[in-house]
Amino acid sequence: MQSYSVRFRTGDIVFAEGDPPHGAFLIESGRIEISSSQFGERRVLSNLGPGMLLGEMAVIDDSPRTATARALTDCTLTPIDARQFAERLAAADPIVRALLMSQLSRYRSTLATLSGDTSPSRHVAPAASSDAFALDKIRLESELRAALDRGELEMRLQPIEEIAGGRVAGYEALVRWRHLQRGDVAPAEFIRLAEETSLIVPIGDYVLERVCEMLAELRRRGREPLPFIALNLSSRQLEDPLLVDRILARLRAHELPPDRLKLEITESLVLDHVRIAALLARCHEEGMHVALDDFGTGYSNLGALLTLNFDQIKLDGSFVRALDTSRGVALVGVVVATARALNCDLVAEGVETRAQREVLQRLGCGYAQGWLVGKPLALAEVLNGN
Known part of the structure; x- marks a missing residue:
């Protein structure tokens, strides 16, 4: 029977910084190291293990990879197609979606600054119309709370x-x-x-x-x-x-x-x-x-x-x-x-x-x-x- 999973050996590169975001992965076994280039030096950002998602952020905002994923041990990963994320993100509550994109945008800006790129405009995605709707919804909820408090x-x-x-x-x-x-x-x-x-x-x-x-x-x-x-x-x-x-x-x-x-x-x-x-x-x-x-x-x-x-x-x-x-x-x-x-x-x-x-x-x-x-x-x- 053909497996839905893919395997990487110790030292294999799962994806590299700058690669296009074709999909994400669910780590079934093994450990993955995430690193990025910061001021010309490679720095380890995190160490991921079984049950964790890998590479989802680039898929969510459709941006080039900002880090490199390397297998620290032999690994088994389940690929997640980008369309799966797109469908679930489209069906999510607009406020939750806006909060997620806001956090992701800030993460991108911070990572870019650490890597020596100080041009924020290159790393902050423009707000979509759905995001504007969600932010207005957040604003309206706050105003409704205030109206209730004031009678x-x-x-x-x-x-x-x-x-x-x-x-x-x-x-x-x-x-x-x-x-x-x-x-x-x-x-x-x-x-x-x-x-x-x-x-x-x-x-x-x-x-x-x-x-x-x-x-x-x-x-x-x-x-x-x-x-x-x-x-x-x-x-x-x-x-x-x-x-x-x-x-x-x-x-x-x-x-x-x-x-x-x-x-x-x-x-x-x-x-x-x-x-x-x-x-x-x-x-x-x-x-x-x-x-x-x-x-x-x-x-x-x-x-x-x-x-x-x-x-x-x-x-x-x-x-x-x-x-x-x-x-x-x-x-x-x-x-x-x-x-x-x-x-x-x-x-x-x-x-x-x-x-x-x-x-x-x-x-x-x-x-x-x-x-x-x-x-x-x-x-x-x-x-x-x-």
């Missing part, structure tokens, strides 16, 4: 209407960020950025506190019955075993009944049935309701509804937009019947026209949310009856 994230309440009675039964809490220089940053952009890091957890705590404050103010202003406010949970928040305890602590601090806070879990997160089932059981024990959000967005699994006891299903707006077709009406009718059979409330999201609302009412859908019902409002606008 600059704003809360909006989008009304949810009880269709039969035509009254606002509750609201969904939405967080907004108006950047001092960039203007309004799309929620999808900064929430996705926060979810990529641990930043989503303090943002979740911030939103929870603001929601409790808004509920307390609605009660203080005599809003009866007190509407519920729904807030979305992220996957990182769901990983916290003390999440419900922390939520209950904030509700008690504001003397609020647990049933006025509704938790929303997006459909893509219910694949972890055990964790979600435990959360639902605990919430129901404490009197809190939980909604399955974005139902029908591509992760639909009726098994989730069979095993997870949600109090509410929120139908994705794509179904509402299809209500002008017989197929769309039929599918929404099935969802309405399913929700009724499971004793769940059904909220149709993205309701924008009276015709859509009329079809939903005829089908027996309980609640509607969307621009027809009302746009997201600041608390002051809600209190003023806008």
